[in-house]
Amino acid sequence: MKALEIRSVTKNYDSITALEGIDLDIEKGTIEGLLGPNGSGKSTLMKSIIGLVKPDAGDIRVFGKSVLEHPVETKKLIGYVPEDPRLYEFLTAVEYLDFIADAYAIDVDTKEKRINEFLDAFGLKGRTNELISGYSGGMKQKLAIISSLLHKPRILIFDEALTGLDPISARIVKDLLHKLAKAGVTILFSTHVLAIAEVMCDQITLMHSGQIIARGQLDELQEQAKLSESNLEDIFLKLTGTDNLKAIVDALR
Numbered sequence: 001m002k003a004l005e006i007r008s009v010t011k012n013y014d015s016i017t018a019l020e021g022i023d024l025d026i027e028k029g030t031i032e033g034l035l036g037p038n039g040s041g042k043s044t045l046m047k048s049i050i051g052l053v054k055p056d057a058g059d060i061r062v063f064g065k066s067v068l069e070h071p072v073e074t075k076k077l078i079g080y081v082p083e084d085p086r087l088y089e090f091l092t093a094v095e096y097l098d099f100i101a102d103a104y105a106i107d108v109d110t111k112e113k114r115i116n117e118f119l120d121a122f123g124l125k126g127r128t129n130e131l132i133s134g135y136s137g138g139m140k141q142k143l144a145i146i147s148s149l150l151h152k153p154r155i156l157i158f159d160e161a162l163t164g165l166d167p168i169s170a171r172i173v174k175d176l177l178h179k180l181a182k183a184g185v186t187i188l189f190s191t192h193v194l195a196i197a198e199v200m201c202d203q204i205t206l207m208h209s210g211q212i213i214a215r216g217q218l219d220e221l222q223e224q225a226k227l228s229e230s231n232l233e234d235i236f237l238k239l240t241g242t243d244n245l246k247a248i249v250d251a252l253r
């Protein structure tokens, strides 16, 4: 059974088509990178998968279960980090994670153990009793990542979740994602850092104007872009038609 099945998903906001007939299947245990220019529909697609956005048409299934028909069951299977995580900043890190763990009905012993392990692994151990409002941007980001992992989700949806992390923390998260994928967790993450996508992803989906314009492993994308031996940045610019910016860049040099 596929971890994710997305069929003909369309979403409009007034005159803006955010998603236009998206079809995407993701196998269990895959790390899938979602790439595309600003406004291409990445976040809207991710929000549709976790049920925060209701598509106008189409169907999304998580391990065979429709997100619309089984909203609670499917949410339990997913861990999500939004692109602009909103935390309850008047709580301490421990209070916040405790609250999230309770929302997922994790038992007390497991909850305490996991919260401690994660805070330790992410280097937040010494700051756990301070209010989140006093945390740095990266520290808040780490907290959002931890809160997405507490209930041991089978699918992880990370919208730009590595942005703002220092190299050590980004490395910890990357290693963790690889380990989780090996253990069968399916990961869909968006990033604008193409170097991260290059090293992290088993497969890359490239979006543009609400559509999927290319999908495959790096060598397959090179073939589609007819750019042999090129890196992901060149492929991205060619396939999204943004290589006309090159003239501007050249002029500014």
Ligand SMILES: Nc1ncnc2c1ncn2[C@@H]1O[C@H](COP(=O)(O)OP(=O)(O)OP(=O)(O)O)[C@@H](O)[C@H]1O
Binding pocket: 013, 016, 017, 018, 036, 037, 038, 039, 040, 041, 042, 043, 044, 045, 083
């Ligand atoms: N709540 C909303 N109301 C109106 N328009 C929206 C809303 N959410 C998204 N859109 C529009 O849908 C399109 C896709 O937006 P989306 O946030 O999915 O893009 P994205 O690929 O995540 O971009 P970015 O790389 O900047 O995060 C954009 O044109 C955006 O303006």
Ligand SMILES: [Mg+2]
Binding pocket: 042, 043, 044, 083, 159
């Ligand atoms: Mg986005």
